[in-house]
Amino acid sequence: MPALITLLTDFGDQDVYVGVMKGVMAAIAPQAQFIDLTHTIPPQDLWAARFNLLNTYRYFPPDTIHLAVVDPGVGTARRAIALATAQGTFVGPDNGIFSGVLAQTPVLRAVELANPTYWRTPTPSVTFHGRDLFAPAAAYLAQGVPLESLGPAIAPESLVSLDLPPLKITSNAIEGTIQYCDRFGNLVTTIPSDRVPSGSWYLEMGNHKIKGGITYGDRPIGSLIALIGSHGWVELAVNEGSAEDALGGMGEVKVVVRW
Secondary structure, three states, X not given: OOOEEEEEEOOOOOOOHHHHHHHHHHHHOOOOEEEEEEOOOOOOOHHHHHHHHHOOHHXXXXXXXXXXXXXXXXXXXXXXXXXEEOOEEEEEEOOOOOHHXXXXXXXXXXXXXXXXXXXXXXXXXXXXXXXXXXHHHHHHHHOOXXXXXXXXXXXXXXXXXXXXOOOEEOOOEEEEEEEEEOOOOOEEEEEEHHHOOOOXXXXXXXOEEEEEOOOHHHOOOOOEEEEEOOOOEEEEEEOOEOHHHHHOOOOOOEEEEEO
8 A cells, every 4th residue: 555644734825835845755755645634734833733733643544654844943953853653653843743642642763854865955955844854754754764764763752842731620620721723713622522521511711601512503603602522622612603703712811611
């Protein structure tokens, strides 16, 4: 079966960056298959990239190669890396982009992409490592090159991590924050579904007390609702509207689920 490579970037679709990366990979691994997760991560938004990777990798075969390039530190001392886990291989910058995944599945092996044999050119661009370092690394892995050939091993505990604030849990409440806003304006919290009781519950955010429900249509059009999203996190939504517009609410915004 041809190797499968997923792509996640903040490059958008106006410019040729994504197409060029695919061209580089196709030249190295012509049989590889590509799946675009998204290229509309907000520019330099590592938290959005973290969230989207965290909620997608489990749906792919464990030999999938996940190429993720949201890289505000490109050209600086931040490392270019490749990581092997039991649930896939990940290629991208060492800036915390993979830390959500790695909170769920441990690193088996990690390397820095320091072997120029597997770069596109011996003199890579300092502003486009996606083309010159990451895409070639993913393609060579797809061709069967061992991870260890790409560069020296690095200690998993040295990887940069973006850590969500810890939940505060009592006998009848869980306090978390907002971690992501999707294109519908749904505000996704850091409270996982397995922490929410099966009975009635509600969510507090600022002066708002929002009843928990099952799906968006459980409330009248234009009304707020709290529910478990398909991603497995409690989210705030507006039926046929935007919770972001109604509530604001990104950054360190406290939310509390009570029952």
